[in-house]
Amino acid sequence: MQPAKLKIKICGMRDFENVQNVLKHKPDYMGFIFYDKSKRYVNEEQVENLLKLNFGTTKRVGVFVNQSPEIIIDFFQRGYFDLVQLHGEESPEDILKLKYEGIEIIKVFSVGEDFNPSILAAYEPIADYFLFDTKGAEKGGNGYKFDWNILHQIDSQKPFFLSGGLQTSDLKVVQNMELKNLMGLDYNSKIELLPGLKDLDEVEKILNN
Numbered sequence: 001m002q003p004a005k006l007k008i009k010i011c012g013m014r015d016f017e018n019v020q021n022v023l024k025h026k027p028d029y030m031g032f033i034f035y036d037k038s039k040r041y042v043n044e045e046q047v048e049n050l051l052k053l054n055f056g057t058t059k060r061v062g063v064f065v066n067q068s069p070e071i072i073i074d075f076f077q078r079g080y081f082d083l084v085q086l087h088g089e090e091s092p093e094d095i096l097k098l099k100y101e102g103i104e105i106i107k108v109f110s111v112g113e114d115f116n117p118s119i120l121a122a123y124e125p126i127a128d129y130f131l132f133d134t135k136g137a138e139k140g141g142n143g144y145k146f147d148w149n150i151l152h153q154i155d156s157q158k159p160f161f162l163s164g165g166l167q168t169s170d171l172k173v174v175q176n177m178e179l180k181n182l183m184g185l186d187y188n189s190k191i192e193l194l195p196g197l198k199d200l201d202e203v204e205k206i207l208n209n
């Protein structure tokens with residue numbers, strides 16, 4: 001059987017023209033960071049402006065870090081994104097509040113030396129997808145990889161995104177690893193010219209593969 005095509009997420013976007021140009025390559029997902037301590041923070045004015053664009057088949061992911069469910073729901077109802085990525089220590093209870101509003105959830109786990117896969121069990125019934133990122137000094141966008149072999153040991157049925165320092169050239173390596181339930185790859189700082197500004201040559205290489 002032919003393996004399913006990996007979904008591609010381009011994260012940390014905010015510049016109107018850059019978003020327009022990346023959209024020409026039709027990524028499956030585009031991430032916007034609603035976390036004001038990030039170098040890639042997208043403010044409300046920028047988000048409102050981006051509403052003018054036609055995203056076509058590209059789903060907009062709102063990335064939040066320990067934000068209150070009420071604020072996330074308010075932004076969702078304003079049409080700021082299609083699904084949410086929770087990149088902090090959000091509790092299953094808070095995530096359920098978002099599910100009740102019909103919001104699709106990507107729950108992130110930051111993987112370091114101390115990663116304990118038993119944390120996944122509480123989120124398995126409520127998240128739609130998992131995303132495994134590298135644990136580092138920043139909440140996200142650290143720009144380096146974790147040891148992907150740990151993913152072979154995970155006992156979860158959840159489709160997941162792989163993230164953390166991904167470069168264009170990593171696609172083949174990842175495919176050869178045959179990671180069960182891997183649904184997509186998330187690219188960010190390694191394909192940037194500046195924080196929040198993606199290199200269109202790199203985007204083209206990723207999405208034309």
Ligand SMILES: O=C(O)c1ccccc1NCC(=O)[C@H](O)[C@H](O)COP(=O)(O)O
Nearest residue numbers: 011038139140141142143164165188189
């Ligand atoms: O990118 C950020 O600045 C960021 C800050 C705080 C929370 C999440 C953030 N990014 C979310 C992502 O999904 C990134 O793509 C992911 O962390 C991987 O980034 P990178 O290591 O730069 O490839």
